[in-house]
Amino acid sequence: MSVDTVTYATPPLTSPLTLIHEASQAPGWWRSAVIYQVYPRSFRDLNGDGIGDLAGITAELPHLADLDVDAVWLSPFFKSPQRDAGYDVSDYCDVDPIFGTLLDFDILMAEANRLNVRVIVDLVPNHCSDQHVAFQAALAAPAESPERDMFIFRDGTGQDGNEPPNNWQSHFGGPARTRITGPGGQPGQWYLHLFDSSQPDFNWDNPAVHAEFERVLRFWLDRGVSGFQVDVAHALVKAPGLPGWGGRADGGSSDGFPGHEAPMFGQPAVHDIYRAWRRILAEYGADRILCAEAGVDLPRLAHWVRPDEMHQAFNFPFLHAGLDVYRLRGVITDSLTVLNGVGAPSTWVLSNHDVVRHASRFGYNGHGPRDGDGIGPADPQPDTDLGRRRAAAASMFMLGLPGAAYLYQGEELGLPDGTDIPGHLRQDPTFARTGGERLGRDGCRVPLPWRAAERHLGFGAGADPWLPLPASFGELARDAQAAAPSSHLNLYRSMLALRRGLDLGSGSLAWAEDWCSGSSLAYVNGTTLVIMNLNHEPLDLPAGRVLLRSAGPETGHRLASGETAWLCLDGGGAE
Incomplete structure (x- = not known):
């Protein structure tokens, strides 16, 4: 657990705060x-x-x-x-x-x-799936039938309907239309599939x-x-x-x-x-x-x-x-x-x-x-x-x-x-x-x-x-x-326990302007200051009790590159 109980003697947080979101106790x-x-x-x-x-x-x-x-x-x-x-x-x-x-x-x-x-x-x-009973029924049924109408079938364009009805493309690559073959081997209509050809789209009309x-x-x-x-x-x-x-x-x-x-x-x-x-x-x-x-x-x-x-x-x-x-x-x-x-x-x-x-x-x-x-x-x-x-x-x-x-x-x-x-x-x-x-x-x-x-x-x-x-x-x-106190897993356990204990999910958000730069970002949620440092150089932390650090249990007063910390600003904090 990357908990730091040291209270730093660096200057207190005096940054102007830009309130974006009020705390809410709405049910749910x-x-x-x-x-x-x-x-x-x-x-x-x-x-x-x-x-x-x-x-x-x-x-x-x-x-x-x-x-x-x-x-x-x-x-x-x-x-x-x-x-x-x-x-x-x-x-x-x-x-x-x-x-x-x-x-x-x-x-x-x-x-x-x-x-x-x-x-x-x-x-x-x-x-x-194209194996769904409804799609199998659509394949066996004629055009314009109720079974076909469960999906998006259309006649093709061009000579003998050999071209797809439109130019839509699949998320997975290639056209989003596939032509079916009738029971006698004759080419039939085209069905829409925004994803794989084995995934026909339903007709929500x-x-x-x-x-x-x-x-x-x-x-x-x-x-x-x-x-x-x-x-x-x-x-x-x-x-x-x-x-x-x-x-x-x-x-x-x-x-x-x-x-x-x-x-x-x-x-x-x-x-x-x-x-x-x-x-x-x-x-x-x-x-x-x-x-x-x-x-x-x-x-x-x-x-x-x-x-x-x-x-x-x-x-x-x-x-x-x-x-x-x-x-x-x-x-x-x-x-x-x-x-x-x-x-x-x-x-x-x-x-x-x-x-x-x-x-x-x-x-x-x-x-x-x-x-x-x-x-x-x-x-x-x-x-x-x-x-x-x-x-x-x-x-x-x-x-x-x-x-x-x-x-x-x-x-x-x-x-x-x-x-x-x-x-x-x-x-x-x-x-x-x-x-x-x-x-x-x-x-x-x-x-x-x-x-x-x-x-x-x-x-x-x-x-x-x-x-x-x-x-x-x-x-x-x-x-x-x-079994490793400073592991990624135990960091998550600590984060989630503190998040619940501090009720951060129902909290507020105000940007701490002096700590928001081209390489760092900070906000206050209730009495918790969250600072992330993405600079190549360490960042001095403000005064306050450090509740948690992402990089480990060290107790220095500087936030390392690629590290986030949660600080309690009211002198208290979750036990």
Whole structure:
């Protein structure tokens, strides 16, 4: 535990404060929660097949309760051909056999309830698997049939309909249209898939699609879940006529193509869907929540979390701000200001299953990997020590912010990406669809190391893991870190305990101007001063009791480069 009890005799904090956000005691556990993302296939393999499972999550859930998180968010575990690691769902109301059974899920829920940890599940409503019974029925049915109308089928253009209906591109590379073949071998219509060709988009203009997903919501709410993370929540409804789009496939802004004009994202009718879902959740109690994975800019993000829609939305601008102090300050200020306007909390996140882990991203002094791409053995490698030091500082800076925080499994261990995965073992469809030009997201999805002396570092005792664990993970295993007082894991434990004890999640934020420069950033939350130093030189700390330091238990009065500290300004502090 990196706690420093020395009170420094340096000058007191006299910096002018710029108040951005008032403390709030508005009801709702989710407003200040710490939510831990579990990627099931990489969490813990209990049955020995090389893939994590629900029983493995249940077995290790006490470790997450000990970490003092409020909830776990489970990435998809539904029945699926696993072409996109479960985001291609063939049955939304069943568990894929590789993860277990519905009984295993019920056992997991019982253990979570015993430990007072809530469970949120990942819902994928934009698209399903091409093996879903509804899509198979659509393939067997004629054009213009009710079965086809569950999806977005269109006739082609050009001679004999040989050209796709529009020019939209897939997130995973290549066209977002695939042509089907009729029962006699004749070419047929084209269907839309914003992601892999095995993931056809639903037609949300069809009331039958609405009814089906309302059934799915109730199925899992009846089993006790506390809510849903909604995958690509901004993509469900498409613009009438499906007009052409020359911008980025992900809807991000580019020259001449502002993101708010992307015809496949952010359409007004999507909000009526979430209003209806919010009413369903309310039937089960005020503590059930919806969180949007909506890749939109901050002004528009507020539209997803108005009082009658979703409770939270992921803050992607914060995730992508990196360690640019000007960008960080702008994103934090804008997030709190915009979301305060609709009475919603902000969320904060540094890593997830779609981006290079921040312990690797921050290990570069120059340009690191592109967003959405991994790091391969032929790429410049991150500085491991630098990355872990900066990751600890960034995490401490984030966890002092008011609002809800999302943690990605393994970040509490300071895990880097797996950067030495050979091409023949890669499984992300991005790698295949781009011919290896883009490595994809496998590196951040490698399994967790639990016990250093066990086979596969305790991930599983049987078959080789579905992705190889890096050799460096041995010294980062959970049991090794639990026994080391100054480890990354114990730093997280200290941060989360103090965050709860000081009620930082429900607190305020004011920028401490004299400590905000081109290489440092500081804010006050209640009576806690949070300072992050990204300068190459140490920074003198103001007077106050240091509650926690990200770089270790040293007691010097200077903040090292790549270090964050929490100081108590009122002479007291959490015990």
